[in-house]
Amino acid sequence: xxxxxxxxxxxxxxxxxxxxxxxxxxxxxxxxxxxxxxxxxxxxxxxxxxxxxxxxxxxxxxxxxxx
Numbered sequence: 001x002x003x004x005x006x007x008x009x010x011x012x013x014x015x016x017x018x019x020x021x022x023x024x025x026x027x028x029x030x031x032x033x034x035x036x037x038x039x040x041x042x043x044x045x046x047x048x049x050x051x052x053x054x055x056x057x058x059x060x061x062x063x064x065x066x067x
Contacts, residue, residue, distance in 0.1 A: 013049035022055050033058075
């Protein structure tokens with residue numbers, strides 16, 4: 001059996017903890033961004049996931065808003 005192909009940013013999903021670390025924000029801030037629609041996420045059962053591609057997209061949107 002061969003090893004699975006590595007995931008890339010377009011298909012990888014981050015846990016909330018991984019997204020918090022990537023953005024260096026608190027849990028409350030992360031869930032507030034998700035709740036207000038500023039950061040897209042999805043659930044699988046009870047598990048919340050954030051598409052890895054959403055992190056740089058969110059950062060670009062925020063940078064554009066601040067300029």
